């Protein structure tokens with residue numbers, strides 16, 4: 077009885093492992109080929125120093141300075157419009173620097 081039960085179990089397990097391994101191998105081959113191309117393309121785009129600088133510049137430019145704010149020409153800090161002391165030659169000076 078024991079061998080009768082073991083035999084079909086082994087067959088099922090073996091078949092399952094074989095099929096799974098085959099599927100995994102096929103999937104790995106297919107994925108590895110696609111992933112290699114994607115990673116190479118992504119790595120090239122990320123490794124470009126210009127891309128990093130562009131991102132940083134974009135980040136700086138995106139920093140919001142509201143319309144009711146100004147950048148002091150002396151301390152280079154962004155103050156609220158209410159802190160504007162005076163404007164000289166287009167340079168805005170805050171009260172702290174005035």
Ligand SMILES: [Zn+2]
Nearest residue numbers: 148151170173
């Ligand atoms: Zn200032």
